[in-house]
Amino acid sequence: MMIIASDPLLSSDIGFSVVAIMLLKVVIAFALLMVSVMLVIWFERKIVADMHNRVGPSLAGPWGILQTLADGIKLFFKEDLLPERADRVVFRLAPYLSLVPAFLSFAIVPIGGDFTNGGDGTVSIFGHRTLLQVADPPVGILLFLALSSIAVYGVMLAGWSSGSKYPLLGSVRASAQMISYEAALGLSMATVFLFSGTLSTSGIVSGQATWNWNLVSTGFIPFIIFVIAGTAELNRPPFDLVEAEQELVGGFHTEYSSIRFALFFLAEFMNMITMSAIAVTLFLGGPNGPILIKQIAWVWPILWFFLKVMAFLFTFVWLRATLPRLRYDQLMDLGWKLLIPASLGWFLLIAALNIGEDRGWSTFLIVPIGLIVLSLAALLLNGAIKKAKDSSLHAADLSEISEGVDQ
């Protein structure tokens, strides 16, 4: 019963070639991440420009594709200012806390490998079989959640150590938002584990090998919750209250300049890529897809993976160009009063369905009963929200009236 999925590369003795493969994978992942961050920033600016009827970056390289590189080089040559009132040690530490977790969480993403038709997703390099991911710890998804929690420290400490007002406000907002939505993010993932039976990413992908993507088997709701919570976790529009320019200048990185500022930017886009990749791994079958030409079979999973991630990245940019920013109370209401109860309720329903299937209960009975119970709970919740809103509105009216009387 115990399935501990792990990389076959590391199951045998570790010799020179194994270490070489490990280092090769690290180098490839590093290069892949850096190049894709560069391209994603360009991609976002170009797509948003198109949606705004502008041209966007067009001068550096063909179609402006080297724009990010030019910006990066420019930032290297900018003066680095350390505010007088800043806490020097923490101010310098914060970029590490922000970028290293963002970088590290890419390690668990399987970017290729054929899991279909009984394949175990490994490829052969130098006579060793290995998974196409940097590391495959048995609790991979937990590692991802832990790292995204550490990233909160980066944002929080960056704002706090600046010794300035706007960054402090931005960082407090950011940490409240990120921890609120991380709860919803984790709970929406739990439904996936009901089907995969493991927290290792390669195990989750191989569990979706026969087109039984978790998107469908978990019934769409966890996926929707994951995408909303993920967008909020990334501080992307419409949840970008953290760096709301109209209210907070730049948010937590207002006092950062030069390459330190660029590091926060880099971390943000790395997180965006990783979040898309994790969403693809959890819900959209990861690199699984049809193998069209047998001669180059190893290419197809990688291609499918990148196409799926691209679709996600496009969605994030699309959301940015389409939706207005939420108000802070709306944001907190959405997280605590809608997403967390919904993900918990759906989790219990799916768990009951699975247990029922095992014990041979009639599905025709469980589904309606479960749905009735869920909708009853939703109705109660809705009523409670409405009542709370009415009473708070009422209270506001009363206070206004009493103020009027006072005057």
Place this chain on the structure above:
Amino acid sequence: MALLIYQRETGLKTMSEFLRNWLTVLIFGGVGILLVSVFLGLGSLLRPSRDTPQKRINYESGVDPQGDMWSQANIRYYVFALMFVLFDVEAVFIFPWAARLEVYGLFGLVEMFIFIFILALGLLYAWRKRLLRWV
């Protein structure tokens, strides 16, 4: 030197498979730290430094900063941090249960219903006490 390498290799051989997986994570994390250090080091070599006292003033929309920055601020959101701890601990209990659903069967399901019910009560309590409201 050769002895060191030998010791390291034998150390790797006796290491359990579980730990070897984390070794790669560790290497990757090291590369991440290196990346930040190299960027910052390169930046400090390339950038100019013409420091004036004016440049070190905090940004406050162009006017001189008002008041002392390290004054105490009312962090209203700390309640959310407490609630987050509640739900994160909950997730730690839910994940292993979800991964081993079949083993625990109906007994586990009922127990999970009770567990989540109690936590939902906690959330409802915070809601009723108006802690979830943003002021």
